[in-house]
Structures are given as C-alpha cells and as structure tokens.
Amino acid sequence: MDPFEKTERKREARHRIRAQRERAGRLKARAVAISLICFALLWGVVFVEMATGNDPVLGDSSSTVAKGSSARNLRAAKAAPAEAEAEAEAVEEEFIEEEPAPVTTSQS
C-alpha cells in the first residue's frame, strides 16, 4: 500500500467515526427531547384534571367508605334543586308529624 493510499484510508476512517459520533449525538438529543415532551404532557394532563376538580383519588372506582361518601355527596350536590327541595320538605313533614301537638296553659 503506497503512502498516499494509506493516508486516504485513515482520512476515510476518521470521517466515518465522526459521522457515527454525530449520528449517536442526534439520537441522544432526540431521545431526551421525546422524554421531556412525554413528561410535560403527562403532568399537563394531571394538572388539568386536578384543576377541574376531577381528582382521580376521589373517583367512583374507589372502594373506601370515605371515598364512597364523598362521591354520594358530590352526586347529591349535583342533583336538581327541585328534587333536593322536595326531599327536604318530605323530611320536614315527617318531623312535624312526629312532634307532639303543642298545648296552651291558661287561667282555669
């Protein structure tokens, strides 16, 4: 191999190595960028859910008593006002029926 050819091969080898390094750097940068975007998107969704009151911890699928009670309260609060009013009146009527009639003491 003449000296000229030898130098040429070395130059080509350095060129390939540089190209490989550049490709590896691009791949690393792309992976980091995708990771950052996925992380930001995930937390963005969580933030929006919390901000709108849809705390996933208080969801219907929860099995604890406290969560169930909160869900019921949430549903009651969302019930139609007329329905809630009618229910309150029924409870009041029941209470009035239970209370003994008042009496008046006057001069005998």
Added chain:
Amino acid sequence: MSTEAHRRFECFGGTATIHVRAASTTAGEKAVDLAQTRLLEAHRRLSRFSDESELTRLNDDPRWEVPATPLMRALADAVRRAGSRSGGLVDATLLDDIERAGYRESLDGEPSISLSEALASRAERAPGTPHPDRLWRSIGVDEAEATVIRRPGVKIDSGGIAKGLLADLLADQLREHQTYAVDCCGDIRIGGRAGQERRVRVDDPFGGGPVHELKLRDGAVATSGIGRRCWVAPDGGAGHHILDPASGEPAFTGIVQATALAPTALLAEVHAKAALLAGPKRADVWLPHGGVVIRDGGEVDVIAAEQPLTELAVTA
C-alpha cells in the same frame, strides 16, 4: 307510624283538649273518646252549678259522714292535701264566700269587665293569708266505708283542684300510650312512653299572644289567674274567683297570673294558686319546679326550677 289523635270540647266552664298517640291511629281515637267520656261524666258529678251533681248533694247533706263515689272521695282527699301543701293558702272550702262575692253560676265566655278595668277598680295590693279556721282540715275520707267525712255545713268547691285531679286521673289511664296530653282548661298533664318533649305555651292574661313557652316530657303545668272570670261586685269594684282565704274577698296581690310546673297536675294547680296568692315577693317560694309569673303591669317573671320534676316538692 300512627298519628296523634286530638279532641277539643267544652267542659268545666272552659275548653278541654286531649291528645293521644297510640300504637295505631284507631287506638288513639278510641283513647281520646274514652277520656272525653270520663271527663264529661266527672264534670257532671263534680259541678257545683248543678243541683243534681254528687258534689251539690254532698255539700247539702246534713250528716257528718256521707257515702261517696271513688271520684268524690278522691276530690275530698285532694282538697285536704291542697290545703295541707299550701299551708292553707289554697282553700277549697270557701264556697259561701265565693257565692257572696258574686260567683253563683257558671261564668263561661268573656268576663263582664276586662282585667285592666278590674285592676284599675281596686287600688290596694296585699298577699293572701290562710283562713284561721282552716276548715279543709275537717275533711277526711274513709276508704273502707266509702264515705267522705266533714263537719256538716263545710262545703267543697271543686274549682281548679278538680281540674288538676282529673288531668292526673286521666293521665294514669293514658300512660301506656306513646304520647299523651290532658288539658283540663289549663291544668295540663303530659307524658307517654316515647318520652317526647311537648311545647307548652303560656297564655297572656291581657289577651295578647303567648308570653312564654315551656317544654315538658313528663310532668304537669297549671295556671291560675284573676282575669278569666271578672265581674262587677256589689260594692261597684271588681270581683273575681281567686279569694284571699282570710278575708273571703277577691285577692289583688300584684300578680294577675301564675303558671307552675310540677310532677302532677294537682300539685301544679296548688303551686300556681299559692304563688298568685303569695304576691310578687314570695311567689317564687311556691314554684320549686319553675314557673312563670305575670304581674299587674304585664311584667313577665320566669322562675327557674330548683328541683327536678321527678322530685316531689314539700313546701309548707
């Protein structure tokens, strides 16, 4: 759940009401029916305004010892106990005095003069005091012989004592029901197995709305006052049916109405009348279970209880 049955009817010169909640609504209706029948029958026997009543026959009987029904014996015993418990202030043997004062026949309905006019017609105010003869002491009952014993000529006035007594007797018959209230023209007995509180409004003697409200689970409340039966006396001044035992004259003590709480309606009646007769300075002594006193000017004094209703007061 059953609803409370109510009945309102005229009796003892006023309005009686009975409230009962039983196991069923029908049972409650039956209970008030029976209570009304018994109260009207008792009124027929104990009215001093009827010549046919057992009370009138007893008062006119010249014998020392007179056969009497259980109800009459209970009234005679109550008259003696009322005198004893009140130290003679509540004296139901002043029938001649009250007739002399102008109360000879039933005074149902509106008084002939208003309370304000009655108060204005009499300037002096003084507490009542017991009659020195204390004729109520001569009254006794022989349960074995089923007789009432008293000195001939001593007459019993059924008045408020009969109302309190009957409220208690009816309450004994209704006590197994869930709730009940027997209101004998202002003498009220309240109770029931449910132990529910019942509101008791205190009437305004001057004609306004209720002046106070009490709450009672098991016990009694009674009111005594001078406003309901007022008339113009022979001397031109006002007369009424609460007499000062010592003088035999209508009492103007500075109090127009006294309401007493007590374990029984009879005791409440005695305490209320004694408080009214004692006057403003000593009225609270006669209200150990609490009460409400209204003075001539309309001032309302609410007296706090010093004893629970379950504890019988001994005040003499």
